[in-house]
Amino acid sequence: MRKIVISLNKLPVIKKHASIQLTIVNKFHNNDILHTKNEPNVDVTPHHFNVQVKVKETFLEIIRIYKRNDSNRKAQLEFIQTALKYMNEFGVHQDIEAYKALLDIFPRGRYVPENRFQVMVYHYPKHQDTALRILNKMEENFVIPDYDVQKMILEIFGKNNLVMKKCFSMFYWQPKFSQLNPWPIPRPTPTDAKVLAEYGLKKISSADLQANVTLYRTKDVPDAIDDTWIFSSMSKSQQELLAVQPTDKSLRVEGPFSIWVADYYLNYFVLKGDPIKREVIYGEYDDVSNMKIPFWERHNFKIPVTIHEQDDGVYYAICASGTSSKDSLLSWIRCLQKTNPILEKIPIVFKLRSLTNEQLCIENDARKQISRDADADTTGK
Structure with missing residues (x-):
């Protein structure tokens, strides 16, 4: 130098x-x-991705057309970075074949360092940074690289570079964390709101292992206006708490609350009442200094304190419907009356909030919303 x-x-x-x-x-x-850190301006959508049908086959065909027309790969970095931005729109952000197609754009053997000094000075930094962006995109979407990806990186950049180190790191860590989700969702993620609602309620009700998720149809309820589905979650302990609920105190149907299921969020509602005032005595099970012999004592049998009793109230049931409307919630209460007859004697107040059709965003990635507008606050029985 x-x-x-x-x-x-x-x-x-x-x-x-x-x-x-x-x-x-x-x-x-x-x-x-040696290294220009300024990224190229790829904010403008190139004409390659201005297509009406955005599916996996179209995305791979665009890459094939680019490799055929640009044999010298003059704008390969800009093309790859732009393709990474629009992978979500084409639905290929969780497909390893799409990432292999992007790595295949790099020519073989051109960027392999030939001596130790080229390795020290970060040989072809922009190309390595672009390849690292591809691997980071895979890591964000929980896509585990295979040995074909390792072979492609070895042929493109050699074995002594940051891209290969990143690939080895993903080989080691991603399989360890891929199966740790206690609420697994099939891949690719289903887009049906009914299926996502079932996964969401199972996720919420997993705090109680005895909770059962039941599917109701509003068409089975007399005088129902909406024709939709309702998923309801209720456990045996919640039924026992509801059975001793005073009939002179009203219950509330509150919501909607939001929960994320993969890349989608759905709305759910809760049936809750006022908190139960009773004395709860906490003791240490390992303390034997004041041990009592229970044979001559008088027992007081009470309902044990459950996880459904919180400071803001007692949660009796949870539901998610296809329309999130007041009529579907009224049909839900009528379905619960079949297994909980005490609900016919207790007044129920519908305390609902209005919804908007605006999409939620996380880190500038548009997410899909599975909900509709709910009615304003009303009361009924």
Whole structure:
């Protein structure tokens, strides 16, 4: 590097024009010659991705057309970065074949370092950064690389680079964490609201192992207006708490509350009442200093404290419907009356909040909303 600078300074053109010499020195000091950190402007959607049918086959065909038309790969970095932005729209962000197609854009053997000095100076930094973006995108979407990906990286960049280190790190860590989700969802993620509602209620009700998720149909309820489905979750302990509920105190149907299921969120409602006031005595099970013999004591049989009794009230049931409307919630209460006859004697207040059709966003990625507008606060029985 020093010989290059000395040889440039000896050129007659640079000697006459000091500004050229100063520019070269500033470029080296700012690391602009070795590595330009400014990313290309890829905010404008290229004409390749302006298609009406955005599916996996179209995405792979766009990549094939680009490799056929641009044999020299002049704009390969801009194309790959743009393709990464639109993978979610084409629905290929969880498909390993799409990531292999993007890695296949890099020519083989051109970026392999030939000596230790090229390895030290971060050989072809922009290309390695782009390849790291592909691997980071895979990691964000829980896509585990296979040995074909490792072979492609080895042929493109060699074995002594950050891309290969990142691939080895994903090989080690991702299989360890891929099966740790206690509420697994099939891949690819289903888009049916009914299926997602079942997974969401199972996730919420997993705090009580005895909770059962039941499917109701509003068409089975007399005088029902909406024709939709209702998923309801209720356990045996919740039924016991509801059986001793005073009939002079009303219950409330509150909501909607939101829960995320993979990339989607759905609305659910709860049936709750006022908190139960009773004395709860906490003791240490390992303390034997004051041991009592229970044979001559009088027992007081009470309902044990459950996880459904919270400070803000007692949660008796949870539901999610296809329309999230007041009529579907009224049909839900009538379905619960078949297994809980005490609900016919207790007044129920519907305390609902209005919904909007605006989509939620997380980290600038549009997420889909599975809900409709709910009615304003009303009361009924």
